[in-house]
Amino acid sequence: MLIAAHWHTHRTTTGLRTVANTDRSPHTPGRPRGREARYGNRPTMKDVAARAGVGLKTVSRVVNSEPGVTPDTERRVQEAIESLGFRRNDSARVLRKGRTASIGLVLEDLADPFYGPLSRAVEEVARAHGALLINGSSAEDPDREQELALALCARRVDGLIVIPAGHDHRYLEPEIKAGVATVFVDRPAGRIDADTVLSDSFGGARAGVAHLIAHGHRRIGFIGDQPRIHTAVERLRGYRTAMRDAGLTVSDDWISLGSTAPERVRSAVEGMLSGPEPVTALFAGNNRVTVTAVRALAGSERRTALVGFDDIELADLLGITVIAQDAAALGRTAAEQLFRRLDGANGEPVRVALETVLIPRGSGEIRPPGGRPDPVTPPVR
Amino acid sequence: MLIAAHWHTHRTTTGLRTVANTDRSPHTPGRPRGREARYGNRPTMKDVAARAGVGLKTVSRVVNSEPGVTPDTERRVQEAIESLGFRRNDSARVLRKGRTASIGLVLEDLADPFYGPLSRAVEEVARAHGALLINGSSAEDPDREQELALALCARRVDGLIVIPAGHDHRYLEPEIKAGVATVFVDRPAGRIDADTVLSDSFGGARAGVAHLIAHGHRRIGFIGDQPRIHTAVERLRGYRTAMRDAGLTVSDDWISLGSTAPERVRSAVEGMLSGPEPVTALFAGNNRVTVTAVRALAGSERRTALVGFDDIELADLLGITVIAQDAAALGRTAAEQLFRRLDGANGEPVRVALETVLIPRGSGEIRPPGGRPDPVTPPVR
């Protein structure tokens, strides 16, 4: 049915939509419940052709700005288009042409401030290539990721950018073989060989932890996301490597992987700060963890050092030292690779790792109790 | 062409895609450059039917879980589907059914932390109704808004949610008449009567400014977004009303509307804090302004009070008093209204205004110099 009746007050008197299709008998097979129920009775090229007194193909030519139409004919067609309020049905066009000029993006959560800029960057690249973006959130659920990705394939998106939630992407093999270009971002694909764009989680975490060590810390905690998430594991590996490189032994009590729910992170922080040998510094595995860790530390009387993975808005004012990755660059790089494939590139799968940057802002330069006095500027710049 | 060659190493040996269509002569009219060029040579229901030795419609029944198929037949069809890697082409389905099960969302910038949660909320409602979400950013450009909205209509989205950049939406009239349900969010539609979901910008700003006045301020500055943006004007109106209600005269120097670019906001802040009669408090018109204002104030020796419109992550730790609006509720409410229309509701256009909440965190409770000492808890809670 759709919306209709309450628009009465704003109906114009230009005679829009008063021309009806007349060539359809009431009970032809293949005809749904009357034309009125479909697309709200939209005019088609056929209607435009009839109104303009030209052939169907001529209308098509005008609509698509193809050459070979007399200026006069074109004008007549344009008039018919406008008076009927015609708009080309891209669904039909897609069916015929085989390309949808749209790409799909499966990410974790559009509301996460990390994915907004990534998505926007993908959108801009898509726009530059004349494509629309359909995106969906997997909510970190592998089943939902698959459901979404396949739904996008059923819509026949030309390409797919996936931030994996799951670890087995063989379900995409038929799609990829059928020609759906696919690029994985932020995390690698599972059990499938494909273009991938990542940030250097390992290197970033190692650098962040090394930074804490350089400032005198020996007991450093690591709080990260769930261990089934690739970046969480990589960052933990970076942590372990930095510790080992410095000849430091890691206690199991200093490592906590799990949900990024505030309660979980908060109790992890509290656990590491209490006990006989509390940590003097924390490494937070991602933006969600950092936010909660900062809140937890703000309520503590001890000055605990902190370095977080991912930059956060206002982190500068709070003096939070971070390992920043460029979410927009991640999205842009992935999208560019996708369109390179769509434009015919067919070499081996490409693997890109983007550098991270350590931004010292104070919290990562706090020295441990008993260490030399802090030589760095205070937290709030 | 699409991606293909480099997948060789992962080709399985299950015989996928070895069954070809055989009923197409090489030079039939209407045939594009050979079937291989289309959808990367995907199997169709016809192919599945041939493989399973059943009729086309039976395949359709199985694919759509329609009743009336023998378990045995169904199994044979399922096998054919799997061995061929068939996936229904929703483009064709859409063309036939007239519904795309997708909705469009035109917003300003997906990278803005205000719109991420809004978009996610819309997505969740759409998902509950079995629809996908296509979204695009207008970048605050009316032409781009129109281009996007119409592109979505050409894809025949069932409904459209628009955060207007422009002020004239008559261009949507033919679409709406043709049955595209349309809801405007965050800002009202221009020159058209339509469902609208807003936050109470006027009331929120008035309450925020009244809060500052109640804490002893008499000279209060307002820094807002560009005057062509509805919310900016409404919030300014709230500011003026609160001032007038308190019997305070407003100096032109205390009001600055314009771009939210950091340089612009920063110089506005500096301007209001200098001169013979500097303001003692600031009202920031949105999240972008607040962020820059906080940065600017952090570099000043004077303690200036601040209330910002929109909540911001970490604002709690920085002790920033805000007028919070619920972006997710905005999106959810709009999407629910949209689906109500799609489900047949056809009353008069609905207008919803969501309440805002003042969250005192310290910055809005700072008293002016010379005023009574601050009776409120210190900034960081």
Place this chain on the structure above:
DNA sequence: CTGAAAGCGCTAACAG
């Protein structure tokens, strides 16, 4: 320069 005919892959209607 213009148009008629075929058909993209699917579903609705109808007939066995």
Place this chain on the structure above:
DNA sequence: CTGTTAGCGCTTTCAG
């Protein structure tokens, strides 16, 4: 329970 036919609105091919 199953299959055949028509046609959604468009683009392609090819013939005027």
